[in-house]
Amino acid sequence: MTWYVRLWKFITLAHGSGGKETEELVKNLIVQSVPPELWRVEGGTGLDILDDAALIPAGENRYIAVTVDTYTVKPIFFPGGDLGKLAASGTINDLLMVGAKPLAVLDGVVVEEGFPIEDFKKIMGSFIRTLAEEKVALVGGDFKVMPKGQLDGIVIASMGIGIVEGKPIVDTEIRPGDKIIVSGYLGDHGAAILAAQQSLGVDLGVESDVKPLTRLMLPLLEKYRDSIHGAGDPTRGGLAMLLNNWAEKTKTVIVIDEVKTPVRPQVREYAEMLGVDPFSLASEGAAVLAVEPSRAEEIIEYMHSLGFKEATIIGEVYEPKDPRHAGRVLLKSVAGGVRILEPPSGEIVPRIC
Amino acid sequence: MTWYVRLWKFITLAHGSGGKETEELVKNLIVQSVPPELWRVEGGTGLDILDDAALIPAGENRYIAVTVDTYTVKPIFFPGGDLGKLAASGTINDLLMVGAKPLAVLDGVVVEEGFPIEDFKKIMGSFIRTLAEEKVALVGGDFKVMPKGQLDGIVIASMGIGIVEGKPIVDTEIRPGDKIIVSGYLGDHGAAILAAQQSLGVDLGVESDVKPLTRLMLPLLEKYRDSIHGAGDPTRGGLAMLLNNWAEKTKTVIVIDEVKTPVRPQVREYAEMLGVDPFSLASEGAAVLAVEPSRAEEIIEYMHSLGFKEATIIGEVYEPKDPRHAGRVLLKSVAGGVRILEPPSGEIVPRIC
Known part of the structure; x- marks a missing residue:
């Protein structure tokens, strides 16, 4: 573990910005805690490469690609899109970036108590429409509510599954x-x-x-x-x-x-x-x-x-x-x-x- | 849409309790918005059955099982376990309940700014240890930080992939x-x-x-x-x-x-x-x-x-x-x-x- 990781006492916004600090935190506090033989499924890729999606072998010249992201953007409605479109697009794109055809998505939605149903319908509608336009199935999910004050608005975790036929893009x-x-x-x-x-x-x-x-x-x-x-x-x-x-x-x-x-x-x-x-x-x-x-x-x-x-x-x-x-x-x-x-x-x- | 769904104006804690209201919300505001041909991957299961995990066909007598859940429990350390053990166990169990052998997991972790690194290490350590004991790989994930006051503590989204060989349990x-x-x-x-x-x-x-x-x-x-x-x-x-x-x-x-x-x-x-x-x-x-x-x-x-x-x-x-x-x-x-x-x-x- 590098010296500055050892000095961290609290999570900061920089840890979540997707830059150097995120990389250091993920590598030092997560990847290094996993036994290397469990960084990937035999014959596939995972924490060893940290690509847009992980690959699991599924027969000759075939891989299953899997990815998960959580979407926490504020504001949830922004010029050009919203949280729902962002989550669906991000998941689809992560699959495409390893050479997979996106097949199905599952969502984990966490909402604050008191969140307006109208906004919920707009966000989920946008999420679902984006998937449907690309013929990607929504095959499951989870829904949780956090008490007022414990979450600001809504967070979506989106998981995608795709199929790679031929060479994956690693x-x-x-x-x-x-x-x-x-x-x-x-x-x-x-x-x-x-x-x-x-x-x-x-x-x-x-x-x-x-x-x-x-x-x-x-x-x-x-x-x-x-x-x-x-x-x-x-x-x-x-x-x-x-x-x-x-x-x-x-x-x-x-x-x-x-x-x-x-x-x-x-x-x-x-x-x-x-x-x-x-x-x-x-x-x-x-x-x-x-x-x-x-x-x-x-x-x-x-x-x-x-x-x-x-x-x-x-x-x-x-x-x-x-x-x-x-x-x-x-x-x-x-x-x-x-x-x-x-x-x-x-x-x-x-x-x- | 049933009359009481139309009357809902705000998300309540009851919507997230996993009882009748959760079922009504998920069925009326999510499942019904998805075109039925996208409720599942052809030959598999998904929103049509809403089982513990969805199934995607992967050759003769073979299915890929996929599940996602978000874990928001408070307190995050409790008698008998913690948030990390809960997330890993819940994901593994959802795969087992459709007759799958759990293969790999991806996590989406969202943490509040200022969250103690020590607690983060304990929770993630517990998550990883639970997976490792069952020889389940951790192949990827995502890490986000929300500004102080926008999230109380830590939330984990956990996604699991398993393989069903033979009859799935539907x-x-x-x-x-x-x-x-x-x-x-x-x-x-x-x-x-x-x-x-x-x-x-x-x-x-x-x-x-x-x-x-x-x-x-x-x-x-x-x-x-x-x-x-x-x-x-x-x-x-x-x-x-x-x-x-x-x-x-x-x-x-x-x-x-x-x-x-x-x-x-x-x-x-x-x-x-x-x-x-x-x-x-x-x-x-x-x-x-x-x-x-x-x-x-x-x-x-x-x-x-x-x-x-x-x-x-x-x-x-x-x-x-x-x-x-x-x-x-x-x-x-x-x-x-x-x-x-x-x-x-x-x-x-x-x-x-």
Whole structure:
């Protein structure tokens, strides 16, 4: 256990922000307490890789993908979506990011005593509609009420099950040479939630991008499964956290180009105004892919044809020249210089999912 | 939608008590909003049956069982266990109750800012230890922090995956003639939590029975899978809720004998003192089975040999003589009369899991 973990006495908001502190807490206080032989089901993946979903082998070239997330965002209704749409989309996307076809979801809903039934119906309606539009079944769940004052509003735990037929997309397969692709604008969700939480009266003109990525990922997997080495959705901690995880897991260096990375000008400006790195802002409807370089251009064209007009190559994966640089993410800035893109740390952004 | 559902304006504690109101809310506001073709994965079970776990077909005579529950009990440390042991045991037991071998678990943990790290380590340690003792893998999870005042303490969502090889135990298979068996004393968990919550200074001398039922159910399934028609753990709403669900789902009448139903005298007295039906009190380490009558005695003997010394036959399933009686549970009371054992309603017992 690292020295600062030993010094922690209380859980802080930073522990839940999805940045460095979350990673340290999960690795040191949870993963390290589990006997390594129980980090995964034999032949699958789990705490050893900490990918978007865990994999359980289910016959030749077949895996069951499983994921769970809890959704605690405030406000529960925000520009572009609500807690229900967020929970359903997040679960579906986590399954897609390991190469699975989403099959079924279960929900665990905890509500505060006195919560308005109308709001409950809206949130659950949105959750169910999002699943139904993607033909994902809702096969079970749990419902609890906490006494007034013990919970502010509503929290949804959402669990998803999917099937991988063929090669799963496991982030540890990312390799030097791979091109890094993003499917569209980054940080919209984080910026929209920040603006709604801070109520500075700023009209960003930006809505959350929250949506299931089924229409992007299922065709891509059908056509290019073997050329996609890594996939992730840059939720908590944004692109910065995702790429740092990838670089760390694969002992590579990832270099991205700020000019090429699509961030809306108003999102960038708002982030700068608040002193937040825009690359640490969450997206809830964007995918980041690491792909075979020879196929990258073709994949981008196909993504455009699927309606993801902003899809673009933003960078590349490198073998570190010096082993001490393994795990670093570098950003070629607009100004021309190169800086280290650190994994986010501290409170970054208040609870955004 | 029934008239009283339409009249609800706010969520109440009764909606979360696991009794009639929970059932009405879940059926009317969730199940009815899901298109029926998405209540289950083709060939499996889900919202159509609302069993302890949903089933997803996975080849010939094979199903994946999946379940999710959220655990919100207060106090988080109680006589006989804690929140972590409760979450792990509850998830394992839900899988066992559909005839599955528990394989893996994922957790979604939500903690309040300022929560002591020591308590977090104790709770998660207990959760992990309970899984590890049963060789169940922990393959993933999520961790969130809510700002101070928005959550009281800690909530765990626990999701389980298991494999059914052979006939799944689906409660709709319960039929007239089946004997109803319980594995041991009922209501210990509910009574222990009640006593801890009410802090009347009563020392009940009763601990929660919370435990995984792996050592009971896996051997039983190995030997008697085809003779077990229904299985359930009487958690929220206790035996009363469980049997009412069974009778309703199968349009049968279930008759149980109070004299034969094992409840500790101090649990019975404490429940009576509080005006609570002891049969509505939760157990978290007991199984209720509906079994082929010709095998019932043999099964009881086997349960005794497995260390479940209090296992006993408490009743039987009947074809209703009058169709209007379908779905009823009758109790032969100690005094000799027969009364209807109603499904619990109202707040019954404050949040016990």
